[in-house]
Amino acid sequence: MTGSGPANFDPADFELRSRGNKFEDFQVGQVFRHHWGRTITEADALNFATITCAYNPMYLNAEFSLAHGNKALVVSPMLVLCTVVGLSVEDLSEAGGPFLGVEDCVFTQHVYPGDTLTATSTVLSARQSSSRPSTGIVTWRTEAQNQRDEPVLSYTRTNLVAKRARA
Amino acid sequence: MIAQEPTSRGPLSDLLGPGTFFEDYEIGQRIRHARGSTVDEVENQFLSKLVVNTAAAHFDEAAMEPMGGRLVFGLVTGSIVIGLATQDTAECALRELSLTALRFTAPVHHGDTLYAFSEVLDVGPAGQGDAGIVKFQHWGTNQNATVVFECQRSVLIKRREFWEQR
Numbered sequence: 001m002t003g004s005g006p007a008n009f010d011p012a013d014f015e016l017r018s019r020g021n022k023f024e025d026f027q028v029g030q031v032f033r034h035h036w037g038r039t040i041t042e043a044d045a046l047n048f049a050t051i052t053c054a055y056n057p058m059y060l061n062a063e064f065s066l067a068h069g070n071k072a073l074v075v076s077p078m079l080v081l082c083t084v085v086g087l088s089v090e091d092l093s094e095a096g097g098p099f100l101g102v103e104d105c106v107f108t109q110h111v112y113p114g115d116t117l118t119a120t121s122t123v124l125s126a127r128q129s130s131s132r133p134s135t136g137i138v139t140w141r142t143e144a145q146n147q148r149d150e151p152v153l154s155y156t157r158t159n160l161v162a163k164r165a166r167a
Numbered sequence: 168m169i170a171q172e173p174t175s176r177g178p179l180s181d182l183l184g185p186g187t188f189f190e191d192y193e194i195g196q197r198i199r200h201a202r203g204s205t206v207d208e209v210e211n212q213f214l215s216k217l218v219v220n221t222a223a224a225h226f227d228e229a230a231m232e233p234m235g236g237r238l239v240f241g242l243v244t245g246s247i248v249i250g251l252a253t254q255d256t257a258e259c260a261l262r263e264l265s266l267t268a269l270r271f272t273a274p275v276h277h278g279d280t281l282y283a284f285s286e287v288l289d290v291g292p293a294g295q296g297d298a299g300i301v302k303f304q305h306w307g308t309n310q311n312a313t314v315v316f317e318c319q320r321s322v323l324i325k326r327r328e329f330w331e332q333r
Contacts, residue, residue: 019221038219047217051209052250053202056257057182067179067333068261077263078246079218085242086218094222099241102269102318110262155266 020095023136023161026126032091032140034119038083040075042113048079075111080153084119084144088157092121092140096161100137105155111146119144124156135160177333187258188327189299192287200251200283203310206239207277210247215240239275241316248307248316251283256305259330261298262323269318273309280310288319297329 049059054076057064062073093099111117121142129135138161144153204210215225218240224231225240257263275281289302301324307316 036219044217048214048246049250051214052246053204053253054246054250055254056260058260061182064179064182076246078242078249081266082214082218082220082240082242082246086215086220089219090221099271101271103267105266105269107263107265 018095019090020093021091021161022095023126023138023163026123026136026138026161028123028126030123032088032121034087034091034121036087037116037118038087039116040079040083040111040113042073045073045075045079045113048082049076052076052078054078070110070112072112072114075113075115077107077111077153080107080111080117080144081105081155083117084142084153085157087117087119087144088121088140088142092138092157093159093161096138096159097135098160100158100160102158103156105153107153108151111152115152116147117144117152126161129160132160135162137161175332177331179333180331183258184254187255187324188331189259189290189301189324190327192290192301192324194287194290196287198252198255198285200255200285202251203280203282204247204251205278205280206243206247206275211237211239211243211277214243214246218242235274236276239277239279241271241275244271244275244281244307244316245269245318247281248283248305249318249320251281251307252285252303252305256285256301256303256320257322257324259325260322261325264300264321264323266318266320269316271316273313273315275309275315279315281315282308282310284308293323296326298323298325300324 058074059076065073121140124139126138139158141156146152212226224238231237284306286304293300302321305318
């Protein structure tokens with residue numbers, strides 16, 4: 001069997017492969033092991049620190065960082081947080097709605113160029129929004145590890161999450 | 168301008184400006200940080216993709232045009248606000264310890280400009296003698312002085328008496 005080929009392209013013939021979860025997809029206690037992982041390079045660290053104006057030489061000057069007993073240039077903790085949230089977006093918030101807040105975000109240890117981050121989240125609560133019947137409010141606990149399975153970051157995050165459209 | 172007195176600053180401290188050792192922070196001190204940053208392609212489109220934030224609301228202008236254009240990823244906003252505060256609040260940091268009470272209080276779009284404000288909430292000892300912990304409240308505003316981001320942040324900061332001569 002063969003497809004109809006390039007002569008018959010009409011976008012309407014294609015089924016959307018959608019991404020992300022809706023409010024009904026979250027149950028308290030459910031665990032998401034997030035996709036991909038991300039190795040942080042020195043280029044990532046310097047791009048992020050310079051673009052965000054993170055002017056602590058620990059994030060900019062490898063020799064300065066080494067002189068403070070670190071193993072290398074330190075990766076800006078905000079890059080670690082952004083990357084871990086990024087890894088979690090498809091599972092938790094891509095189809096959902098606005099970011100409401102983050103609590104209790106702890107940077108457990110430094111991340112260095114060459115480290116690889118992976119992340120897991122657990123649903124802490126999922127409740128109806130009293131003011132917006134088409135949405136719920138979901139809170140997750142996220143924990144991130146490096147390649148040695150050592151904790152580097154944990155936090156609690158809350159978003160508005162859209163419900164499925166009524167059929 | 169803060170006058171630089173001749174000191175016996177060591178080569179590490181020579182790379183730093185004045186006024187950011189632990190002893191320089193007092194509870195209640197409020198700092199309006201010197202620089203703002205406009206958020207555009209490099210800040211939002213590039214950084215959102217760099218950190219594998221897969222939500223196309225941050226990088227699909229055509230889809231987002233009816234909603235005022237691409238939405239800036241909240242943690243890109245937060246990272247820039249904390250970044251703009253960093254020279255004054257963490258130039259002497261050994262470690263950034265924690266954040267809490269992060270709030271994204273208004274949407275940010277491409278072309279908006281962010282400014283940062285900080286207040287010292289607390290100063291206290293750390294588990295090591297060469298540094299102390301300073302807790303800050305940070306605010307980020309846009310060009311219309313609307314608050315778009317808030318958070319609290321604890322930073323482990325070098326003590327002058329231990330580090331200035333290094």
